[in-house]
Amino acid sequence: MDQVVDKTIDATQFELCPKFEWTFSILGKKWNGLIIDVLLNLGPQRFKDIANKVSKCSDRVLVERLKELENDGIVMRKTYKSSALIEYSLTEKGQDLADVMRSVHGWSEKWCDKQTAPKVDQCHQPL
Numbered sequence: 001m002d003q004v005v006d007k008t009i010d011a012t013q014f015e016l017c018p019k020f021e022w023t024f025s026i027l028g029k030k031w032n033g034l035i036i037d038v039l040l041n042l043g044p045q046r047f048k049d050i051a052n053k054v055s056k057c058s059d060r061v062l063v064e065r066l067k068e069l070e071n072d073g074i075v076m077r078k079t080y081k082s083s084a085l086i087e088y089s090l091t092e093k094g095q096d097l098a099d100v101m102r103s104v105h106g107w108s109e110k111w112c113d114k115q116t117a118p119k120v121d122q123c124h125q126p127l
Contacts, residue, residue, distance in 0.1 A: 026072055027097075031057045031065050033104070036074065036090070040098055044078075044089035069094075 027033055031054055038053045039045060045053075051062055066088060069075035074094040078087045090097075 037101055039090045044087045
């Protein structure tokens, strides 16, 4: 005889896991997913290169997002003293988002209706 597993959740016991909430506060913030995707697909990038790929994001907002991602340990900022060049790359923590981003790409390809999807200039290829 098959056992029936009760998958109902008692709403009085349910609380959003703080770790889950923290993760989505990062990934759900406008532009963060695209910034992470650019760095995953293209590797280390200079600010202007990221800005060109995330073209609808203002420079001010892009600076804010990169600082936030750096503070969260997802992006690393490297300054080359000899040329005053600044380069952004993903930390190990940021690289660990590769599977998550692949899943998001797959889900959006399956479920994003072309009629209702936001119009975009470009779409990065899945990893």
